[in-house]
Amino acid sequence: MSLPHVVVFGSINMDLVAKTPRLPRPGETLTGHSFSTVPGGKGANQAVAIARLDIPTVMIGRVGNDRFGQELLQSLQSAKIQIEDILVDDSVSSGVALIAVDDEGENTIVVIPSANGRVNESDVERLSSHLTGADSLLLQLEIPIAAVKAAAQAAKKSGVRVILDPAPARSDLPIELYPLIDILTPNEGEAEQLVGFPIESPALVAEAATILQQRGVKTVVIKLGAKGGFCATPDEAFFFPAFQVAAIDTVAAGDAFNGGLAAALAAGKPLREAMTWGAAAGALATTKPGAQSSLPDRATLITFLEQQTNR
Known part of the structure; x- marks a missing residue:
């Protein structure tokens, strides 16, 4: 039996990556180690993350009519x-x-939307034809919020699960968008932006998830990096651990998590196992440099999970 496909609607970027000893302070000039151009964008990263896990994947978005667009x-x-x-x-x-990206694997990112900033409801019309038979629609916030909302509405009309990664972080997510979201996946900083207070303890993490559910989200997954994460559904709430790896580059770790989560759900895995897939994909992505180049394939993910189980 063939697996249902997943649709990703979002940004497609070329990442211009500079490796530096440390991240520069405001006004400071640093000499870096190296420079590279790498395909990225949160939407494209998540699409590649899902496809690498052998789930049929459709990408909807925009690129410019230039060399970067052709390469992307x-x-x-x-x-x-x-x-x-x-x-x-x-x-x-x-x-x-x-x-x-510094020597510790931490990063800073400045995004110039260009073609991504022109995504609108005409793109949603092209998207809609791919929703029939889809398992999930993945969304992020590197395209205009009006297009994100229209895409979520189209998915709900088609009975398709909506997974929103609210990144880049913003505090003004439209209140009418929350009830359209089946799974919301902020990281710690994004969750703090959404609820308006620091989540510095397990109790505050749970409180943030409850607030987001009260706004209409069905399931909230708060990604806590090396501390793992927290998942709150209508029926249960639980913390899940991170996998311990030697991280060298955290770029696209969150996208890998979302890809692993969506791939597991499309493959019919229960939510708790999908959390494990997401955490494993995110951990593996930090062990290699770059965005899409760091995303694990299915064999690597399964082998990693088996090794963790046997420890």
């Missing part, structure tokens, strides 16, 4: 992602992200 489409196609309804926008350049 080729990269997605090589990952076996369906790209036919990605629009090549002649009026603007492709989106880019300027990323600095």
